[in-house]
Amino acid sequence: MRIATLTAHQSSVNSLQERKRRLNEAQEHLDSQKRVLRASDDPVAAAQAERARARAALSESQQRAVNASRAAMNQADSALGNVTELLTQVRETLVGAGNGIHSDAERAVTAQQLQSLRDQLLALANSDDGAGNFLFGGQGSSTPPFTDGAAGVVFHGTAGSQTTATEGLPLSLDGQSAWLRAPDGNGFFKATNANSTTASSDGGRVTDPSTFFAQTAPTTTYQVQFSVVGGVTTYTVSKDGAAMGPAQTWTGSGSGAKSIEFDGMSLGIGGTPADGDTFDVRMSQPSQSIFDTLDRAIAELKTTGRTNAQVSQTLGDALTGLTASENALSGLRSRVGLALNRADAAEDRSADLKLQAEDQRSVAEDLDPVQAIADLQLQKTNYEMALQTYAAVQKLSLFNYIGG
Incomplete structure (x- = not known):
């Protein structure tokens, strides 16, 4: 098979360009890491x-x-x-x-x-x-x-x-x-002084949680009402409008509060309740x-x-x-x-x-720097070899032979 000088020359140029491209890429990768x-x-x-x-x-x-x-x-x-x-x-x-x-x-x-x-x-x-x-x-x-x-x-x-x-x-x-x-209120119920000007209530407290939660509902209401007859003060506790029991004698008076207990709750009443004084209690x-x-x-x-x-x-x-x-x-x-x-x-x-x-x-x-440096060095070597090959191919012409 006959290989023309032009073909050999073009092949050398192509190889040289490819080697140069790879060398540039290797350098670019190394520069950018x-x-x-x-x-x-x-x-x-x-x-x-x-x-x-x-x-x-x-x-x-x-x-x-x-x-x-x-x-x-x-x-x-x-x-x-x-x-x-x-x-x-x-x-x-x-x-x-x-x-x-x-x-x-x-x-x-x-x-x-x-x-x-x-x-x-x-x-x-x-x-x-x-x-x-x-x-x-x-x-x-x-x-x-x-x-x-x-x-x-x-x-x-x-x-x-x-x-x-x-x-x-x-x-x-x-x-x-x-x-x-x-x-x-106190987070469980709220007590309100409905009409008294001589007595007051505290915020109250839950004394028996199990009884309180068992006996009350969100809509449950209570009322403590005082009555004074013949100098004797009594009070009645009603639940949802119905009396919870007979009237109880009130023994508290003055500034100290006396506790009234019902359904796991305790309500302190201070002062001197008058006839008809009412304190309402509802759920919080x-x-x-x-x-x-x-x-x-x-x-x-x-x-x-x-x-x-x-x-x-x-x-x-x-x-x-x-x-x-x-x-x-x-x-x-x-x-x-x-x-x-x-x-x-x-x-x-x-x-x-x-x-x-x-x-x-x-x-x-x-990039792996060690590998990149080795690859760059390889591409440099390949490029130098391509340059040498190109230089040798350039001499393969009839004019060089005649001139020789």
């Missing part, structure tokens, strides 16, 4: 690297959501910490107002102090994150969620909370349930508003000419309502703490996911 620069280098590895990058991007997105939730919950925790301090001041003010020698003017000063604390609490209830998102606005509100009006403080947000799409971490909190809808409902509690206390402390029993009832009701709201807001703060713990765990998972994705991407496309 990447084994796979384009899909054609290794289609399978390129696909694996792309999936790994997608997982890393997802983890970064999740981390941004975690950071947003953590920032909001830290702000909420700080706000609720301030709320706790204000509620402590409210309690101290109410207890101080119980001094029996205080005048109407002194009680009016106490009312002003409570009004100031109440206004500060409302401002904290409308706390935002600095970007226009209200921390206690539920699922979202473009305006302050709590507004003050003639009927008291009203919630204009949407019940529930905003959460992140992936981990479900909260970005806002349902403030309505804690600020306005705590279980009223989610209707306790810290603002309503303070509004009633402020209004009643501003009212002049009230008896010591009436003032005692005002303060007792306010302290009972305050305790209920404190418990609800404390529970909300506990949920904030749990959310922060979840954020820490979510951050760890996100970091692990990103690290795994980076490892998988590295395995798929990163």
Whole structure:
């Protein structure tokens, strides 16, 4: 078979160009420290690297959501910490107002102090994150969620909370349930002084839980009614309108409270009950508003000419309502703490996911430096050999032979 000089020359040129291309690619891979620069280098590895990058991007997105939730919950925790301090001041003010020698003017000063604390609490209830998102606005509100009006403080947000799409971490909190809808009374039942001006009731307590839960339903009501005949004071306890037994002689009087017990409950009555005085008891409902509690206390402390029993009832009701709201807001703060713990765990998972994705991407496309250097050296040697071959082929022509 005859091989023309032109064919040999072209073959040498093609080989030289191919060797040069491989040398350039080897140098490019070494400079970038990447084994796979384009899909054609290794289609399978390129696909694996792309999936790994997608997982890393997802983890970064999740981390941004975690950071947003953590920032909001830290702000909420700080706000609720301030709320706790204000509620402590409210309690101290109410207890101080119980001094029996205080005048109407002194009680009016106490009312002003409570009004100031109440206004500060409302401002904290409308706390935002600095970007226009209200921390206690539920699922979202473009305006302050709590507004003050003639009927008291009203919630204009949407019940529930905003959460992140992936981990479900909260970005806002349902403030309505804690600020306005705590279980009223002592959390089990609520006692109300219906008409007495000479006696008062405390918040009551459950003394026998098994009996209480067995004998009561959400709609169960009780009434304690006093009767004074011939200087003898008796009382009757009715359940859902029916007397629970015969009238009992009342032996308590003065400032010390005497307990009346029924169906696993105990209700303390202080002062001197008058004929016809009535105290109503119903099961607790989610209707306790810290603002309503303070509004009633402020209004009643501003009212002049009230008896010591009436003032005692005002303060007792306010302290009972305050305790209920404190418990609800404390529970909300506990949920904030749990959310922060979840954020820490979510951050760890996100970091692990990103690290795994980076490892998988590295395995798929990163270069082995030792192997890359060896490959570059090989391509250099091949290129030099191709140059020498090309130089030798150039001499294989008739003109070189004649000229020789």
